[in-house]
Amino acid sequence: REKIILDVDPGHDDAVAMMMAGSHPSVELMAVTVVAGNQTLDKTVKNALNVASVLGLKDVPVAAGMSRPMVREQIIADDIHGVTGLDGPKFDEPTVQQDPRHGVDLIIETLMGSDGDITIVPTGPLTNVAMAIRKEPRIVEKIKRIVLMGGSYQLGNVTPSAEFNIYADPEAAHVVFSSGRPIVMMGLDLTRQVRCSSQVIERIGAIGNRVSKLFVELMEFFSKTQEEIFGWDAPPLHDPTTVAYVIDPSIFVTKPMRVDVELRGEHTYGRTCCDYFGVTKKEPNAQVAVTLDLDRFWDLLEACIRRYS
Numbered sequence: 243r244e245k246i247i248l249d250v251d252p253g254h255d256d257a258v259a260m261m262m263a264g265s266h267p268s269v270e271l272m273a274v275t276v277v278a279g280n281q282t283l284d285k286t287v288k289n290a291l292n293v294a295s296v297l298g299l300k301d302v303p304v305a306a307g308m309s310r311p312m313v314r315e316q317i318i319a320d321d322i323h324g325v326t327g328l329d330g331p332k333f334d335e336p337t338v339q340q341d342p343r344h345g346v347d348l349i350i351e352t353l354m355g356s357d358g359d360i361t362i363v364p365t366g367p368l369t370n371v372a373m374a375i376r377k378e379p380r381i382v383e384k385i386k387r388i389v390l391m392g393g394s395y396q397l398g399n400v401t402p403s404a405e406f407n408i409y410a411d412p413e414a415a416h417v418v419f420s421s422g423r424p425i426v427m428m429g430l431d432l433t434r435q436v437r438c439s440s441q442v443i444e445r446i447g448a449i450g451n452r453v454s455k456l457f458v459e460l461m462e463f464f465s466k467t468q469e470e471i472f473g474w475d476a477p478p479l480h481d482p483t484t485v486a487y488v489i490d491p492s493i494f495v496t497k498p499m500r501v502d503v504e505l506r507g508e509h510t511y512g513r514t515c516c517d518y519f520g521v522t523k524k525e526p527n528a529q530v531a532v533t534l535d536l537d538r539f540w541d542l543l544e545a546c547i548r549r550y551s
């Protein structure tokens with residue numbers, strides 16, 4: 243079993259990442275830490291608790307982390323995820339309670355108490371992970387690896403250059419990418435290949451359990467806003483690719499690259515500058531996902547959602 247800390251900003255696709263992490267037998271979900279990102283922290287925490295309650299994650303601590311980025315002013319993605327950050331479904335009162343610890347401390351405690359066998363899986367801005375590294379530098383060698391959704395070696399989605407999770411806190415992303423720990427980057431180049439079509443929504447809906455129902459409600463809203471903003475006929479399902487990679491890396495093809503985060507560019511702030519061709523001769527610091535076997539990805543997602551009775 244792969245032990246993971248899932249660091250999220252739910253977020254429609256974050257919720258799907260939680261669905262996969264919460265049910266697959268080869269994942270041991272140690273903690274869910276929440277960060278501001280798609281919406282403000284109060285909302286992303288509420289959403290995480292709501293989703294955890296539907297999934298029945300009773301024994302997994304869910305803690306609130308950072309409410310603001312490290313340096314830049316805050317941005318949110320309400321255009322994609324709505325005023326709640328998770329528009330679409332209606333939730334009952336959550337049965338999962340918030341853990342009283344700060345998310346950054348929960349990351350530190352969980353890692354310090356480990357044998358160095360925990361993977362961090364961030365699907366939001368990297369503020370919590372970077373703050374944990376700065377607050378307790380000894381965690382760095384305890385991190386097995388970081389499998390994150392963020393960045394792009396081609397085009398961005400909030401600016402022509404930058405992807406949302408990195409742009410929302412580039413300084414934090416810099417701390418993570420320069421940490422020296424193994425990083426797997428699921429960027430937009432990969433996630434734009436993972437398009438949640440109406441056939442996929444129907445297929446998952448046909449499972450007919452409470453989680454598949456939540457998936458359908460989430461994806462119906464997400465499809466609408468993604469089409470309005472980007473013109474996609476089917477939205478890219480970014481965040482679950484991280485958990486899928488942890489479960490079965492053989493679904494993906496990655497390429498080692500040197501990734502540096504642009505912190506000073508006027509038009510390129512928050513860009514992940516990925517040395518695809520190795521022209522700088524700098525030592526690669528990340529495995530960057532390039533392609534995947536889509537059939538196997540959707541099969542895995544379906545299998546995860548079927549596990550909820």
Ligand code: BDR
Pocket residue numbers: 253254255256280319322365366391399405406407480481
């Ligand atoms: C990322 O930004 C968020 O809106 C999504 O949840 C995903 O993590 C995609 O750029």
Ligand code: CA
Pocket residue numbers: 250251252253255256279280365366481
């Ligand atoms: Ca996210």
